Amino acid sequence: MSPPAALDGVNGSSVPPLTVEGIPALRAKANPMPKGVAPATSSDEFKSPACYTKPKSKRWDHILSTEARDRKASSLKAAAKFLKNPNLISLGGGLPSSEYFPFEGLDVKVPTPPGFTPQATRESGTTLHAGKSDIRDGKSLYDLEVALNYGQAVGAPQLLRFVTEHTELIHNPPYSDWQCCLNCGSTFAWDTALRMFCERGDYIMMEEYTFASAQETALPMGLKVAPIKMDEEGLLPESLDETLSNWDEAARGARKPYVLYTIPTGQNPTGATQQVERRKAIYKVAQKHDVFIIEDEPYYFLQMQPYTGPDSEPVPPPANHDAFIKSLIPSFLSLDVDGRVLRFESFSKVLAPGSRVGWVVGSEQILERFTRFCEVSSQNPSGIAQLTLFKLLDEHWGHEGYFDWLIELRMSYTGRRDAMVNACEKYLPKEIAHWNPPAAGMFHWIEVDWKKHPGIASGKTREEIEEAVFLAAINNGVLVSRGSWFKAQGAHEEKLFFRGTFAAASFDAISEAISRFGSTLRQEFGLN
Amino acid sequence: MSPPAALDGVNGSSVPPLTVEGIPALRAKANPMPKGVAPATSSDEFKSPACYTKPKSKRWDHILSTEARDRKASSLKAAAKFLKNPNLISLGGGLPSSEYFPFEGLDVKVPTPPGFTPQATRESGTTLHAGKSDIRDGKSLYDLEVALNYGQAVGAPQLLRFVTEHTELIHNPPYSDWQCCLNCGSTFAWDTALRMFCERGDYIMMEEYTFASAQETALPMGLKVAPIKMDEEGLLPESLDETLSNWDEAARGARKPYVLYTIPTGQNPTGATQQVERRKAIYKVAQKHDVFIIEDEPYYFLQMQPYTGPDSEPVPPPANHDAFIKSLIPSFLSLDVDGRVLRFESFSKVLAPGSRVGWVVGSEQILERFTRFCEVSSQNPSGIAQLTLFKLLDEHWGHEGYFDWLIELRMSYTGRRDAMVNACEKYLPKEIAHWNPPAAGMFHWIEVDWKKHPGIASGKTREEIEEAVFLAAINNGVLVSRGSWFKAQGAHEEKLFFRGTFAAASFDAISEAISRFGSTLRQEFGLN
Missing domain, CATH: 3.40.640.10 (Type I PLP-dependent aspartate aminotransferase-like (Major domain))
Known part of the structure; x- marks a missing residue:
């Protein structure tokens, strides 16, 4: 059986897809937001009509574990169906009364777009307030x-x-x-x-x-x-x-x-x-x-x-x-x-x-x-x-x-990534270090051509060279992660990698750290 | 081997046990609270010296599952030991920078003792503030x-x-x-x-x-x-x-x-x-x-x-x-x-x-x-x-x-428990309903003597009577939980129970609910 053709296309439905602009109308037509404690809910209450013009998914019974097949819905929650009668007094559930929750209000101070920086938020952020009974008081949905x-x-x-x-x-x-x-x-x-x-x-x-x-x-x-x-x-x-x-x-x-x-x-x-x-x-x-x-x-x-690149306009x-x-x-x-x-x-x-x-x-x-x-x-x-x-x-x-x-x-991560890759361009010995500028994420993966290590002649292994570079880098004041820490079980490592993250350190620290790593590599590999 | 005698006594140590009054001195002698992100920690940093005068616990290797025995500490976290050098720049971890957390402050309004009620808190509660960098600013430990x-x-x-x-x-x-x-x-x-x-x-x-x-x-x-x-x-x-x-x-x-x-x-x-x-x-x-x-x-x-009891002083x-x-x-x-x-x-x-x-x-x-x-x-x-x-x-x-x-x-739960037990004393038919006043918790467990049900003569089972009472109670406007919902696998049920909770409903509603349950029992059991 060949895969469904829809993989490469879009279904021909005439119901328009959801857009940001369409959200208010979608919400206006939906059922009211539940007001009570622990209400039953699902995404079906919130999806747009366009979703339902599509075919259903396949069944996956054949890949469920025994434990997954045997799991049942909570028996106590089944009693919830009796709670629809508004005059019913429930002595059924084990929910504590909110009068014993010692919190009357919660406020958070957050950015006011477009002022997203910490400083802008401190100066002109918005304080959002949640009261204890905002739903009953008609002040909020939650x-x-x-x-x-x-x-x-x-x-x-x-x-x-x-x-x-x-x-x-x-x-x-x-x-x-x-x-x-x-x-x-x-x-x-x-x-x-x-x-x-x-x-x-x-x-x-x-x-x-x-x-x-x-x-x-x-x-x-x-x-x-x-x-x-x-x-x-x-x-x-x-x-x-x-x-x-x-x-x-x-x-x-x-x-x-x-x-x-x-x-x-x-x-x-x-x-x-x-x-x-x-x-x-x-x-x-x-x-x-x-x-x-x-x-x-x-x-x-x-x-x-x-x-x-380091010299081009972003x-x-x-x-x-x-x-x-x-x-x-x-x-x-x-x-x-x-x-x-x-x-x-x-x-x-x-x-x-x-x-x-x-x-x-x-x-x-x-x-x-x-x-x-x-x-x-x-x-x-x-x-x-x-x-x-x-x-x-x-x-x-x-x-x-x-x-x-x-x-x-x-844009912030683009700047961080650029800082790291630019530093690599500047400081790493390209004779032995290779990388691709990452297109996403937090991590930069640097391959080191371990076969050019001078210790090879005396029988040093890939693992030993990885260890030596890692420890020498720490000695030089930079911690990078060893590629072997991430090796999947059963994988055969032919190459040697180090992982650096550009998510946390300051731009200057990233540059300095890569400079130290470059010196480490030169020193370990006997390069100028 | 007989069990250790310590079970019935207290060890004879001369190190005094920890008291509330002793907390400030204990804290003063402890290491400073860690300031950084995801610090290694354990209760050992916070226990009083009296704990260490006692013998060690036994080993439990023989009851650990294969999965439990095989779990290892995170390999990446092992790199943390290299972070002690203050001049080290870490490109190792995958922690995002806090400048990208869009929260500059969090406030909660909570009770000021002894004014613990919601009303007292609204009127004279204390607002607690957490800033983003309170640790660095010396304002808080967290x-x-x-x-x-x-x-x-x-x-x-x-x-x-x-x-x-x-x-x-x-x-x-x-x-x-x-x-x-x-x-x-x-x-x-x-x-x-x-x-x-x-x-x-x-x-x-x-x-x-x-x-x-x-x-x-x-x-x-x-x-x-x-x-x-x-x-x-x-x-x-x-x-x-x-x-x-x-x-x-x-x-x-x-x-x-x-x-x-x-x-x-x-x-x-x-x-x-x-x-x-x-x-x-x-x-x-x-x-x-x-x-x-x-x-x-x-x-x-x-x-x-x-x-x-209903007529005594609490x-x-x-x-x-x-x-x-x-x-x-x-x-x-x-x-x-x-x-x-x-x-x-x-x-x-x-x-x-x-x-x-x-x-x-x-x-x-x-x-x-x-x-x-x-x-x-x-x-x-x-x-x-x-x-x-x-x-x-x-x-x-x-x-x-x-x-x-x-x-x-x-004291609040005592009042709630009393409201429920008093209502039971007042409204339940003692010919068939039995209970003990609970000493703790949220739940009141009421035994109903199902063998006195008139349907017994025509062969009604315990299960059928439980179902009938449960549904009749709902019909009369009260939901109580059926005892059989809580039966452990393999247990043999001889008796018939219903569980009511006094944790959530108002005092009046508890009383009304038990009154309705009493009427239900009378009606189902043909009592006056």
């Missing part, structure tokens, strides 16, 4: 009384609406029954996904260099990793196809894998970004072998302007929101005609990691199962954090303000 | 810059200090190497504990009526439940001993269980509270069979004043903090000479469930493993929530203010 009580695992409808709209505006998944579920972050989502899809003894597929913590989550569950080769655009579809086409169950002692974990944009650690044709090619291989894709995308909005920011959205590489979610993608969304790199609020997007079936796991583990993300994000994103910035913020962030 | 960034799984040291001190003040565990780990709530802690201690096919032990969600967490992991019988004080040590002494591996198809899940105080759903002698007896059985105890204690501080509140602490039934943790208890602590019933911040207490070995799980799933609880709690508990109330709040809460 308040402390509700946020401080228990919530549904899928999250508060007030914030779920925003992320659902955002997802449709940016990704507009090509099937109808997609859903979002708020959660306490993508680290948790990945742990949950592994338990949903895998059994002890299974293999999962990961990029040959991958986020170390993602691998460390999986291995103690009894999972193994089949590493997929990469180039400067990241994961290679040919390697994925080869791995799967040649899978030998007997030799491997495990069934053919069907879970692919990938960081498509600004990959950690390599900084590689899959361009759209690469993503389409990977998706086609996934269809061919019926692979389910976990798309971990914390760096999606850290896509940057092109690198123009590329100006996107002219408007449309240009900004068009500048983004399509996600796997936006190509996903089958519903074979579970996308991890994160606020950690674009607002604050400490919120511990993220969300996942996927098909109704997958999200229903995911939510069942959350109900009996993390439950909902912190209501204090959800309320804070709602106040900022929905009541204050709106989608326009959030896009403005993301454009500002794009 | 700020937004740190709270909004990544954190350690064990939690922020600022809040960890408070819960560690609180744990020592209240429970003072009888072994030296106890630790706390903040987490995103006891639901998550239970999911994690099951994965730490159990393998598919294992049995766990639970009260024969138990928190439905706790059982629903476990069953899809392939676990089974051995129900332990209860009386009005909850779990029966004789039943625990009998279950374990007579365990037949061949008949059960599973090894002898070693994990006991119990809610000792205000048990959900029965409202039963184990008194201290009961706890000691259970602990002795646990020692005899080498059982590990999960002590889930959300209702510990909902212990109430004794019920005195018992006045504890006279002072010492009297309050002495009024609390000793926890399993406080009896735990072996380190065989993992205690789940919660803010959900005493501050707000929506914080999604709780903590666990247990031995160093168990807590180290627990933290490894958190690192790759929930990570730390939301920094926004941790900061909010720190501002309230540590900077504003301190331990004294928190105790005052807990005493206030104790």
Whole structure:
């Protein structure tokens, strides 16, 4: 069976896609926002009519773990159906009374667009106020009384609406029954996904260099990793196809894998970004072998302007929101005609990691199962954090303000990336050090040609040279991460890499650090 | 081997135990609070010298699951040891810069003791302010810059200090190497504990009526439940001993269980509270069979004043903090000479469930493993929530203010419990309805003598009568929970129960609801 043609096109529906300008009308036609504690909710309440003109996703029963198949909806929550009678007095639930929540108000001071800098915010930021009973008092759709009580695992409808709209505006998944579920972050989502899809003894597929913590989550569950080769655009579809086409169950002692974990944009650690044709090619291989894709995308909005070199004019920011959205590489979610993608969304790199609020997007079936796991583990993300994000994103910035913020962030990271790459151009010995300017993310991946190391003659190994350079760099006052820390299990390392991040240090410190690393390399490799 | 004698006594150390009055001196002698992002920390930094005069806990290697044994510390975090050189520039970590966190200030309005009511707080509450760089500015030990960034799984040291001190003040565990780990709530802690201690096919032990969600967490992991019988004080040590002494591996198809899940105080759903002698007896059985105890204690501080009946004077509140602490039934943790208890602590019933911040207490070995799980799933609880709690508990109330709040809460729940029990005395038909006034918690457990139902003659079953009463009650405008919703797997139900909660409804509504339930029972049982 050949893959559906919709992969390369857009369905011919006459219902127009959702736009930022269309949000007020969409909201006006929707059901009123629920007012009570822990209301049942789903993205379906917030998606635009255009979503429902699309075909439904496929079923994924065959990839669910025994644990995932066996999870049931909460039996106590089933009693909620009796609560519709307004005269009923419930002695049923175990919800504490809000009179015992010792918080009467919460204020946050946040940027007033376009003044996004800390200084501008201190001088002319906006203070957003959440009262305890704002909903009852008609002052807001969300308040402390509700946020401080228990919530549904899928999250508060007030914030779920925003992320659902955002997802449709940016990704507009090509099937109808997609859903979002708020959660306490993508680290948790990945742990949950592994338990949903895998059994002890299974293999999962990961990029040959991958986020170390993602691998460390999986291995103690009894999972193994089949590493997929990469180039400067990241994961290679040919390697994925080869791995799967040649899978030998007997030799491997495990069934053919069907879970692919990938960081498509600004990959950690390599900084590689899959361009759209690469993503389409990977998706086609996934269809061919019926692979389910976990798309971990914390760096999606850290896509940057092109690198123009130390002496050229920087590329100006996107002219408007449309240009900004068009500048983004399509996600796997936006190509996903089958519903074979579970996308991890994160606020950690674009607002604050400490919120511990993220969300996942996927098909109704997958999200229903995911939510069942959350109900009996993390439950909902912190209501204090959800309320804070709602106040900022929905009541204050709106989608326009959030896009403005993301454009500002794009330009900031472009500047940081430029500072690092310019420093590399200036300070690193090009005889042995090679790199591509990253197009997204926080990381710069520097290859060092270890075979030119003078110790080779006396039998020094790749590992020994990596160690020596790493320690010499620390001695010279710069810490960079060793590439081998990110090696996927079973991957064979031929090359030698170091990872530097340009996310945190000041511009001057980045330049100084790279200068020190350059000196280290010259010293270690006996160069002038 | 007989159990250590320390169970019934106190060690003879001359180092005085920690008191509220001793906290300032303890803090003054401690290392300075870490100032940076995601600092390594542990309860050891905050425990008093008296802790270290006690013997160490036992080792629990033999009860760890394969997954728990295989979990390793984060490899990337190992690089942190190189960061001690102050002149080092780190390009290593993936922490975003706080200049991109769009929050410059956070304020919360909270009660000023002793004015704890919502009205008093609105009128004369205190507004607590957290600025972005309060640590650098010398204004506070904790700020937004740190709270909004990544954190350690064990939690922020600022809040960890408070819960560690609180744990020592209240429970003072009888072994030296106890630790706390903040987490995103006891639901998550239970999911994690099951994965730490159990393998598919294992049995766990639970009260024969138990928190439905706790059982629903476990069953899809392939676990089974051995129900332990209860009386009005909850779990029966004789039943625990009998279950374990007579365990037949061949008949059960599973090894002898070693994990006991119990809610000792205000048990959900029965409202039963184990008194201290009961706890000691259970602990002795646990020692005899080498059982590990999960002590889930959300209702510990909902212990109430004794019920005195509708016409008697209520018992006045504890006279002072010492009297309050002495009024609390000793926890399993406080009896735990072996380190065989993992205690789940919660803010959900005493501050707000929506914080999604709780903590666990247990031995160093168990807590180290627990933290490894958190690192790759929930990570730390939301920094926004941790900061909010720190501002309230540590900077504003301190331990004294928190105790005052807990005493206030104790009296409020006493009033609520009294309202419900008084209503039961007034409205329920005592020919068929029986109850004990709960000593703690949110729940009132009402037994209905189903064998007196007129339908018995025509062959009606216990189940059918439960269903009929439940539906008739809804018809009469009151929802109570059916006892069978809480039945542990494998338990045999001889009796018929309904659970009512007095936590949420107003006093008038509680009275009206019980009146309606009384009418329902009379109507269903054909009484006058």
